[in-house]
Amino acid sequence: MAEPKEAVTIAGAGLVGSLLAINLARRGHPVEVLERRADMRRETVEAGRSINLAISTRGLYALRRVGLEDEALQHAIPMRGRMIHSPRGELTFQPYGKDDSQHINSLSRGWLNQFLMTRAEETGRVNIRFRQRVSGVNLKAGEITVLDEGTGTSRDVRPGVLFGTDGSGSVLRQALASWTDAQVSQEQLGHGYKELTIPALAGGRFQMEKHALHIWPRGTYMLIALPNEDGSFTCTLFLPWQGPVSFASLDTPERLEAFFQEQFADARALIPDLVEAFFARPTGYMVTVKSPQWRAGGSTLLLGDAAHAIVPFYGQGMNCGFEDCTVLEACLDRHASWDSAFAEFERLRKTNADAIADMAVENFIEMRDSTADPRFLLEKGVEKVLLNAFPGEFLSRYSLVSFSRVPYRLAYELGALASGIVSELARDLNRPEDVDLTRAGQLIRARMVPFMKENADGFRTEG
Template sequence: MSEPLKDTVTVVGAGLVGSLLSLYLARRGHTVELLERRADMRRETVDAGRSINLAISTRGLHALRQLGLEDEALKHAIPMRGRMIHPPQGALVYQPYGKDDSQHINSLSRAWLNAFLMTAAEATGKVNIRFKQRVTQLDLGPGALTVHDDATGQVRQETGRVVFGTDGSASAVRQALEKLPGYTGTQEQLGHGYKELTIPPGPGGTFQMEKHALHIWPRGTYMLIALPNEDGSFTCTLFLPWQGPVSFASLDTPERLSAFFDAQFPDAKALIPDLMEAFFSRPTGSMVTVKGAPWRAGGLTLLLGDAAHAIVPFFGQGMNCGFEDCVVLDTLLERGGSWENVFTEFERLRKTNADAIADMAVENFVEMRDSTGDPRFQLRKAVEKVLLNAFPGEFVSRYSLVSFSRVPYRLAYQVGALTDGIVSELTEGLARAEDVDLKRAAELIQSRLAPFLKEHADGFRTEG
C-alpha cells in the first residue's frame, strides 16, 4: 500500500468508534468514506431498547480532548461519583468510586454522542457518511468490498482502499479475517440478556433518585442498574439469565413480572409507570465477549473497537477502550511508516490490553450483581478508600487505574490482584474501616505492591 498520509480510506461502521476514528483520520489528511448499515439516526428514529448508557471516563475523555470535543461532551454528561446500592430491604448504601468526588465516571447518552461525532466528522469536509450501506463481503486478496445499498437495492464493489472495520461485535469485516489461515478466536455469549426500562423525570424535570450515582439493585444471579440522563430520567437495564427459575424465560406473563418486581425491586417498580409495556415490547439484548487474532490483514485491513474485542458492559469500558484504540492508532500514524507496520504494532500494543479488560468486565459482573450487597464487600471497599487517601501514589486500586488513568489495562489487572490481597488481609477481623492498621498497611504496600510498581514503571507510561 502507498504511504498512509495520502490515502483515501474506508471505515465500515459509523457507530461511536467508527465516527471518532474518521475524525482522527481526517485530521491526518485522509479522505474517509464512512459506511453505515443503519439509517441516519439524526434524521430517522432508530429502534430503542438496546442501548446501555455510556459511562465515559478518563480514557474516553482523553480521546475526545485530542480533537477539542471533550468540553462539549461534558456539557451533556452527568458525573456519577459512586454506586448507590438498593438492597431488597433496608437503607440505601453508597460506595464512592474514588478517593474523593474528583474521581468520577460520567453518564452520557450513547445516541447523543454518536450523533455529535457524526456531525463533527462531516464538518471536517473530508468524511462522507453513507447510510443504509451493508457490507456483505470482503475479499482480502484484492481488498474488494461488496456493498449492498439497502436504500436502492443496488450492489457495488469498492477496491483499492485500506479498510477499517469498526462494525461492532457481529463485524462483517472480522468475518473475512476469520477465514484467514491461522486465525484463532472465541466468541462467548454471556448466559444473561438485558432489557432496557426507563424511570421518567419527576415534576419539573427533577431526578427521582440520587442524581450523581450509578444505581444498582444487586440480587445474586441477576441485577437492575440505572444511570441518570440530562432530562431527569434514568435509563434502567435489567440483567437476567436467559433460562432458569428467575429468568427472561420465566417472566412470561404480566402477573409474574409484577410479582417479581414487587419482591425484588419495589422502589424501582414504583418509579417505572410503563413497566409492563416496556418489558414485553422492547427487545431483549444479548452480550458477547469476542477474542480473536489477527486483527489485521497486511496493510489492507484493521479491526478496532467491538469488531476486534467486544466486551460485556460491566466495567463501563467498551466505548472507552474503543476510543483508546483510536488514540493509539493515531500515535502510531504520527510516528510514520507503512500501513502494515502500523497495523502490526497496533495489534501488539492493544491485544493483551483488550483481553485484560474483557476478563475484568466479566469479573465485575459478578461483583456488581452479587458482592456489592455484601456487608463484608462494602467494608473492603471502605478500607480501600482509606488506603487510597492514606498512601497517595503508593496504593492504587484496579478500579481507579482502569477508570481514572490511562495505565494499560493489563497492568491494572495485575495490580488489582495485589491490592485485593492487601485489602482482604487488612480487613480480616475488622469491624470498621477507620480502624484499619495503617502501619501494617504500609508494610504490605512496601513488600508486595511497591516492587511491582517499580519493576513495571516503564509500562505505566500510557500507550498513546
C-alpha cells in the same frame, strides 16, 4: 504542494468509527464511512438495545485530543459512586474513588454518536453513507461488496485502506478469520438485558439521586439505572436467559409484576410503563469476543467491538474503543507505513483488550453478588482509607481502569496485588478506619511498589 493523502474506508459509523473518521480526517485523509443503519440524526432509532455510556478518563482523553471533551461533558452527568438498593429499599452509597474528583460520567450513547458523526462531517473530508452494508469481503483481491439497502443493489468497491469498526458481529472480523484460519473466541454471557425507563418529574427533576449509578443487586440477576440529561434514568434489567428467575420465566404480566414487587419494589413505583416496555422492547444479548487476528498487512485493521467486544460491566467498552483510536494515532506517528503501524497497534492492544474483557466479566459477578455483602463493603472502606493514606503507592484496580490510562493489563495485575493486601488487612476488622496503616505500608512497599517500578513506563502514561 504536499502529496494528497491516501483515501480510506471505515465500515461502521458507530462511536468508534465516527471518532476514527475524525482522527484520520485530521491527518489529511479523505474518509468514506459505510453505515448499515439509517442516519439516526434524521430518523428515529428504536430504543431497547442501548446501555447508557459511562465515559471516564480513557474516553475523555480521546475526545480531548480532537477538541471535543468540553462539549461532551456539558451533556454528561457525573456519577460519584454506586447507590445500592436493598430488597427493602434501603440505600447504601459506595464512592468510586478516593474523593468526589474521581467519578465517571453518564452520557447518552445516541447523543454522543450523533455528535461525533456531525463533527466528522464538519472536517470536510468525511463522507458518511447510510444504509450501506458490507456484505462481502475479499481480502486477497482487496475488494468489498457493498449492499445499498435503500435500493437493493450491490456494488464491488476497492476501499484502499479498510478499517473495521462494525461491532461485535463484524463482517470484517469474520473475513479475517476465514482468510487466516484464526480461531475467534465468542463467549455469550448466560444473561440477557432489557431496557426500561424511569421518567423525569415535572421540570426535569430526578426521581432518585442523580450523581450515582443505581444498582439493585440480587445474586444471579440485577437492575441498574443511569441518569440522563433530561431528568430520566435509563434502567437495564440483567437476567439469565433460562431458569427459575429468567427472561423465560417472566412470560406474563402477572409474573413480571409479582417479580418486581418482590425484588425491586422501589424501582417498580417509578416505572409507570413497566409491563408495556418489558414486552415491547427487544432483549439484548452480551458477548465477549477475543480474536487473535486484527489486521491483514497494511490494508485492513479492526478496532473497537469488531476486534474485542466486551460485556458492559466495567463501563469500558466505549472507553476501550476510543483508546484504540488514541493508540492508533501514536502508532501512525511513529511509523511511515500502514503495515508497521498496524502491527504495533495489534501488539500493544491485544493483551490489554483481553485484560479488560476478563475484568468486565469479573465485575459483573461483583456487581450482582458482592455489592450488598457486608464484607465487601468493609473491604471497599479499607481500600478508600489506603487510597488516601498512600497516594501514588496504593492504587486500586478500579481507579487504574477508570481514572488513569495505565494499560489494562498492568491494571489487572496490580489490582490483584491491591485486592490481596486489602483482604489481608481487613481479615479481623470491624471498621475500615481501624486498619493498621503501619502494616499496610509494609505490604504496599513490599508488593505493589516493586511492581510499579518494574513497569515504570506503563505507569507514566498520562492520565
